[in-house]
Amino acid sequence: MKQDYTLADIAAFLDAELRGDPDVRISGISSLADAQQGDLAFLANPKYKSQLPSTKAGAVILAESEAEGFLGNCLIMDNPYLGYAKISAWFNPALVPAAVVHPSAVVHPSAIVANNVAIGPNVVIAEGAIIGDRSEIGANSSIGSRSVVGEGCVIAANVAIYHDVVLGSRVRLHSGVVIGADGFGFAPDGEGGWQKIYQLGGVRIGDDVEIGANSTVDRGALEDTVIGNSVIIDNHVQIAHNCVIGDGTAMAAFSGLAGSVKLGRNCILAGSATVSGHLSICDNVTLTAHAFVTKSIEEPGSYSSNTTPLMASLQWRKAAVRIGQLDSMAQRLKKLEERKD
Amino acid sequence: MKQDYTLADIAAFLDAELRGDPDVRISGISSLADAQQGDLAFLANPKYKSQLPSTKAGAVILAESEAEGFLGNCLIMDNPYLGYAKISAWFNPALVPAAVVHPSAVVHPSAIVANNVAIGPNVVIAEGAIIGDRSEIGANSSIGSRSVVGEGCVIAANVAIYHDVVLGSRVRLHSGVVIGADGFGFAPDGEGGWQKIYQLGGVRIGDDVEIGANSTVDRGALEDTVIGNSVIIDNHVQIAHNCVIGDGTAMAAFSGLAGSVKLGRNCILAGSATVSGHLSICDNVTLTAHAFVTKSIEEPGSYSSNTTPLMASLQWRKAAVRIGQLDSMAQRLKKLEERKD
């Protein structure tokens, strides 16, 4: 049975102005278009304003400026999208696991597991690891030796954390995440093969970090790989050894950093954006989708490359061939201009 | 010891015309060039026709038009490649696991496991989950609470399925697949951090879907993420929250959809093809390798971008620099043309 709440409770939590019936009961969140009677909807993007008059939502979060003429129950907030985000936690259908160590888990006697920790079935916790208060470790995950999981973390099923990894508080790792695998370090051995460089550093991850499914953060070669606070990382992201990522930065799916990149605070890497090794990106840089950074960026702003326009394949094939002729075209153009004078 | 079959049995299964010895025994499948006496080969691509006279295959699947003059045993089919595909199942070396629940598996008492189900070692099945008839769940995989695995599914080892995920029948998930992780949803909190948006939707996957190793399908923010029937997905593919994928669509390795993309039926995304968020792609669209879609596509056809021709690096470096000068080149060209008049 769905949990429900009064609109008054929600208004109090969100510190929002309530207009309408404080006792209406809310049992879910939905878009304006799909909402049913027990749902809370929100108007965050003006392009959906036309859906407001006909919504069946039990209540709507919206800005003061949009509320005029709306007759339904509503919560007035400066930032309705943030209001929706905050209240979404109340309707999360994920079950909270019981705060017990499942009997099938293998916890090394030297590991320290705090109170109120939920250790799922078949979890493996190695020697000297520390698991903080109120954290959850999902089924079949493993925590390496001497690694630390802070307080209130949520480690999903099938996560692999190597040795000497430190997670702050409220870190959330999704399934398939790998933290602390060896960085890609090899020296040519002079005989056509490769001499492995053992990766002696660890990984340090700050508070309030979320890392999406199947993303990887490699351990450092000598120093640690470091991820700041409030960093959010999507699925299939690669963080190579020795990277340092500043607070509040966001990285979307398939984005990646080669080794030793320093990425500033509050940067945004859109999908498939990548950065070459040993570069520095300053704070407040946005890289658009598929941008590929080959030199350091010292000025905040939005940067792009590689996102050429989509065309019918026949047209593209003709254009693409011309790319190989660009240098010659530029020279021929210059010659024509000179002849004109 | 290899299982073998008579050519007559194979012909009957494939509904093919048999020419030659119906009693020849077939114990494997091979290419025309590599086939040995007990092998069945096939001629699907005319470029291999020259290998036909010298093949050592015990029998060959081929089209009527290619059969003239061939003296060996053969099976005549309109579509030899489809014939090869269908018969390949008979020679699959993967062992069929015994239909038992391994004693090391952790199955919640409220979960419902049908008959003839093979639950491998260390599998974890959470409360309220349902596993359909004749399905297999490989070692160390986990099925979240209230999730449903249909009939005849094959879930490989080390797969993670979150809560409230529904798989149809005959779905095949390879190792490392993650279904139902949280979509990448966050609202800026106004203080340089991010407010997580809990992902309240689930994932629904149709019948006859196959998803390759380490691919991810995120759960919806409000509604479900939906994958139709007969969708085939390769390795390292990303399906973000709220995407809807039509029946019969194929996505090759490293392809991906950002959030809320509607992808039509019978589309083909070649390797590394990606689609930006909130776009619609109509039925019967092909995206060539590395295509990046930034606006909706309403006409069936083949579309491309980003796949510029490979060159020697020295030549490429010159051409690439010119790309940054393209706008100025176009304007200079226009000026020259105007002066001519």
Next chain:
Amino acid sequence: MKQDYTLADIAAFLDAELRGDPDVRISGISSLADAQQGDLAFLANPKYKSQLPSTKAGAVILAESEAEGFLGNCLIMDNPYLGYAKISAWFNPALVPAAVVHPSAVVHPSAIVANNVAIGPNVVIAEGAIIGDRSEIGANSSIGSRSVVGEGCVIAANVAIYHDVVLGSRVRLHSGVVIGADGFGFAPDGEGGWQKIYQLGGVRIGDDVEIGANSTVDRGALEDTVIGNSVIIDNHVQIAHNCVIGDGTAMAAFSGLAGSVKLGRNCILAGSATVSGHLSICDNVTLTAHAFVTKSIEEPGSYSSNTTPLMASLQWRKAAVRIGQLDSMAQRLKKLEERKD
């Protein structure tokens, strides 16, 4: 407590000339800039030469040509970087697991486990599998039926190896690696769906191969997928079915090979470099980051595509639009040139 060694021991192992105090004790490795008294540093890149005089390192590995005037303890080697790589193993903080089969592991009675093998908690080893001497299998990993792990291999936690996979000696697989999942093989079934082609081949991997976190190597359709000796593979790499990779080749993160690619020896694929199906790349080819290969390469050398220069997004948008006009620009340019004559 950290293990330490005398400089004399290290010099002997590296076959390096020791200058200075042979009894100085070394307990770690660091960069010249960060080194403390007990650290060994190295000077491999001339750009760090200025850090040499002020380093606090207990000793430095450097070339004869750089040693003049350096007053500290040092080890003289022709290739200081290779020296650093070789000695790094001595300071690896990863614990060596005890050579026992953990009681929670599920080892099929028909599997053969050699001596001195460390099988971690919840590992699953299927029928007929063989694990060679001195190998380690990490927690929650699974080894499929009839697969072979050679001697001295290190399989991390949460690795999935399917059936009929053969690993040579000293192979290192990181967490999330999947070896032997089905290749992406389907035939259109003529009714809008797909007929699965069962993948009858296996995977063979040579000696001294390392594969990074979450990378995938698919099994062959008919023949095996083959990876040679001393191949190094980074995270998130895709090797499709039937590929053959020559000895000593390196593939960086997000690089990938479509099906049936033959990749030569000593090739280097930088990050995100990809190769279309059925192509051959000869020995000693370098593909720069994001290169996309659409025809076979028969000459050694460096090849590029797709790595257009990074620009401010506004400038890029103008340039990118012009790419669609390139064919027309080229034709207009030609017309202008002809009018001149």
